[in-house]
Amino acid sequence: MSKRHRHEPHEEHPDESWLLPYSDLMTLLLALFIVLYAASSVNTSKLEEMNKAFKTAFSSGIGLLDKSAVIQNEKDDLDKRQKQERADTEQNHKSLVKQEQENLEKLKRQLDQYIKKNGLSTQLETQLNQSQLMITIRDNALFPSGTADVKPEARKLAVAIGTMLEKYPDYEVIVSGHTDNQPINTFEFASNWELSSKRAINFMKILLQNPAFDPKKxxxxxxxxxxxxxxxxxxxxxxxxxxxEVSILRKYTDAPNESTTLNAIAHDASQVGTL
Structure with missing residues (x-):
């Protein structure tokens, strides 16, 4: 007859269900510590800048939606400034044109009085137009026929003209020589080109003996x-x-130059676009 084994009752295992919420709690605590550590290492300078930006925005009453209005106001102000600058430039140009006209008219009167006083009306004349004041001198008053040597009496004329011009040293002066169409072919002058050029140079040299003149002009x-x-x-x-011909060229014959104003406008416009 077989023997039956008698099983001893097993000891009861403790309840481990509390481990699940405990592990969740530990995970949450770890996440909390990580967040706290990250918050403690924030760049304080950036945080302060952000704080100032918010304060400025709230105190001025300007929000992100108002940015377009601010830009428009800046552009309106720029337009007003541009108009004022153009008006000032035009007014200044008109003043300069008026002053130049008065100067050239005064110089023409002085030349005409000299011509009349010295009986040179058949040899000299003056003309004032939109580009220049021109003094025309007949060649027989200046040079012997076929030469470019200035006559002694003509030197006095050149000196007198220079004396009247010295009050206006900032003007460009062009001395031009002209001939008729009669051909010339001498040892000194192969053609009328050489003769007219040499005459202009010789007369100009006498003018430049006046120390008030700048040869560059x-x-x-x-x-x-x-x-x-x-x-x-x-x-x-x-x-x-x-x-x-002795031509004193005007300096203000064109519309006022707005390049400086336009450069300033472009600069200001770029600044507005970056607001």
């Missing part, structure tokens, strides 16, 4: 027979074409 040009005043088919016409 003077130039001499020879046109030969290619810019006649009259037809060359008569002695009278050829005589008028043989001449030296």
């Amino acid at each position: 003077f130039s001499a040009i020879g046109y030969g027979e290619y810019r006649p005043l009259e037809k060359n088919d008569t002695d009278a016409g050829r005589a008028k074409n043989r001449r030296v």
Whole structure:
């Protein structure tokens, strides 16, 4: 007869269900400590800047939605400033044009009085137009025929003209020589180009003996027979074409230059666009 084994009752295991909420609690505590540590290492300088920005926005009453209005106000102010700058530039230009006109008219009167006083009305004349004050001198008053040597009495004329011009040293001066169409071919002058150029240079040199003048503002040009005043088919016409012209060029013949103003406008506009 088989023996039956008798099983001893097992000891009861303790209840471990409390481990689940405990592990969750530990996980939450770990996450909390990580967040607290991260918060403690925030860049304080950036935080202060952000704080100031919020204070400024709230105290001024300007929000993000008002940014377009601010930009528009800046552009309106810029437009007003541009208009004022253009008005000031135009007004200044008009004043300069008026002053220049008065100066050239005064100089022309002085030249005309000198011409009349010395009986030179058949040899000299003046003309004031929109680009220049021009003094025209017949060649027989300045040079012997076929030469570029200034006559002794003509030197006095050049000195007198220079004395009247010295009050206006800032103007550009062009001395130009002209001939008739009669050909010339000498040892000194191969053509009328050389003759007209040399005459202009010699007369200009006498003007530049005046120390009040800056040579950089003077130039001499020879046109030969290619810019006649009259037809060359008569002695009278050829005589008028043989001449030296002294041109005092205007400085204010065009509209006022707005390049400086436009550069300033472009700069201001770029600044507004970055607000």
